[in-house]
Amino acid sequence: MDTKIEVIGVDLSQEGEGIAKTEGGYTVFVPYLLPGEKAYIKYTQKGKRYAKGEILEIQESSPMRTKAPCPVYYECGGCQLQHFEYSGQLKWKEKKVKDSLIRLAEIKNPKINPIIGMDNPWHYRNRGQFVIGEKEGKLRYGFYSPKSHSIVSFAECPIHHSFVNKALKGVLPELEGFHSFFENKGVLRHLALRCGEKTGEVLATVVVSEPLPKTHRLDCSSLDGVVGIVENINKSRSSKVFGEKERVIWGKDHLEERLLGLRFKISSQSFFQNNTSQAEKLYSLVLKYANVKGKKVIDLYSGIGSITLVLAKEAKDVLGVEIVKAAVRDAEANARLNQNENVHFKAIDAADAFKQEKAPPDVLVVDPPRKGMEKRVIEDIVRFGPQRIVYVSCNPDTLARDIKLLEGNYNFIEATPVDMFPQTTHVECVVLMSRVEK
Ligand SMILES: C[S@@+](CC[C@H](N)C(=O)[O-])C[C@H]1O[C@@H](n2cnc3c(N)ncnc32)[C@H](O)[C@@H]1O
Structure with a gap:
């Protein structure tokens, strides 16, 4: 295990570890190695198909390597990308979304707009x-x-x-x-x-x-x-x-x-985006994609109603659906706080959202947790048939899986990644889809 091995970094894994190749093409996962870097490493674990390694010495450093400002970065583990220039992080996140859409949604050449990053990618977590x-x-x-x-x-x-x-x-x-x-x-x-x-x-x-x-x-x-x-x-x-x-x-x-000019009451456990200024950019994009002027909208997985109330500024009416009762109570309080009269909320499972609806909404916005939507929710969406879907996701893999399940009934139009979590491997994404007219 102590032999010195030469490798070259070719990519980053989903978790932000360097993916490197030895001269013989063997794959080694090496924390903190960047794409393009040449380094001597030692194996810390070795298997048939791949190994794990540790950097001993970097021979050729990437121009994207930078000094992590946090003094405990290498011990803490909360961030994974502080050693990677922010412009490099953004490019990598864009690629991560593209790779998932090609690999799992099987879209040949997905239209992906440039990622929306932060001017100052520090001190953002609220x-x-x-x-x-x-x-x-x-x-x-x-x-x-x-x-x-x-x-x-x-x-x-x-x-x-x-x-x-x-x-x-x-x-x-x-x-x-x-x-x-x-x-x-x-x-x-x-x-x-x-x-x-x-x-x-x-x-x-x-x-x-x-x-x-x-x-x-x-x-x-x-x-x-x-x-x-x-x-x-x-x-x-x-x-x-x-x-x-x-x-x-x-x-x-x-x-x-x-x-975005709205007031939100947030209690100890409610879900609220961790990055307020990027949330404003994210929600503005949702509003643009949803194009809800005078339309009937359902906001699935609505939390404390943040997207619901943004949509309500322009929509005819919006129904927010959320499983956590306390979040719905907060959402209702937020609607009162902002004097919104064209919104209402239901504390039910997304899987029951369409049961009591007589007609499909014009627009459906979904913002599920990391695991994505349940298959039965996707089946209901297809049966119910809203004209336009705006999918907000914090996990490109489950997003791509769900897009694949909607294939044939909904066309993928475009995606825009948004960086809500600089210095970490996470990336948010907004996708626009439209119903296939049969
Ligand atoms: C990613 S958060 C989105 C919240 C909100 N759209 C926002 O931007 O603040 C996902 C929300 O889905 C809710 N949720 C999880 N599973 C659900 C289900 N099966 N049915 C309805 N809501 C669910 C969670 O409680 C959480 O509030």
Whole structure:
């Protein structure tokens, strides 16, 4: 295993590891190796078809290699692409979408527009979940290292919004006196923070294994922007972050954010895009593709109604369908907050969405979770036959699989990737499809 092997980087895997070839054409997955780079590596694992390796020395470095600004980048594992120039990341993400559409949707030459990236691809994440540990009797925060389960600490995370970083430093001292669950000493598990990029509001959720004593008064009124602290109780021994039960221990149970001129109430567990400024670009694109002026629209997988309310600005009426009841309650509150009267929501499974509808909508917008749509939902869509589908996806592979299942009934028109998660391998994509007239 210790022999020095020469390889050349040819691509990046879905997880962002370098895919390299030896002189004999053998494939080696090498973390942090970039396409075009020549390097000496050693094998860390060897199989018949491929091996895993570790860089010993880079002989020819890619012009796209850059110094990762985060001091714990190589330990943390939260980001995979900080060593790759942002322009290179964008090109690679565009290619990732194209490859999936060619390979899995079997579209020969898909029209893919240039990816929509960020001008400043740092400090964008409006939501973070941090492990609470302890060192020398003091609480500390960090992320679990993927390899060891030890906590990687840092002063600031360069992809989280400055409001999140600031609140992290402010809220933790308020918990001194309690101890870390993970050090087998106390009840503190995680500190989750989300912020409104446009409003500056921050909501903190303290995840504990047992409720904090009611006599303990947490007060964050001196902390800039913090509007509420929620206690979430997770008694399990699993790696799941949140438990089911929550109560507000100080301030409000939600924060407010603004997006494309709309106001959104977001509570501790609701789904909201992690990157507000890119979400504005994503939703504007959805609105353009959907072309909903005066039309009847269904928004499947509607969450707290963010896309629904954007569409409602121009549509005749919009129905949002979402399985999580709490998200639907938030969506209804958001519709009231924005005085939208042409929207309504149903807390049902997407698989039941068309059962009570008498006629198909003109436009269907879908934004499913990473696993994509269930086959029975796709069968219902085909039976029901909306004229136009706008598919928003955070997983190019399940997106391509679903497009393939719609083949013959819907034509793929075009796709536009959007970079919601710079420095990571994730890519979002919006696809326009239209019904085949038979
Ligand atoms: C990627 S999020 C999209 C949310 C929203 N469109 C937005 O942009 O904020 C996917 C949503 O689908 C919901 N969901 C998951 N499975 C579902 C199902 N079977 N039926 C309806 N909604 C579902 C999730 O709760 C989540 O809110």
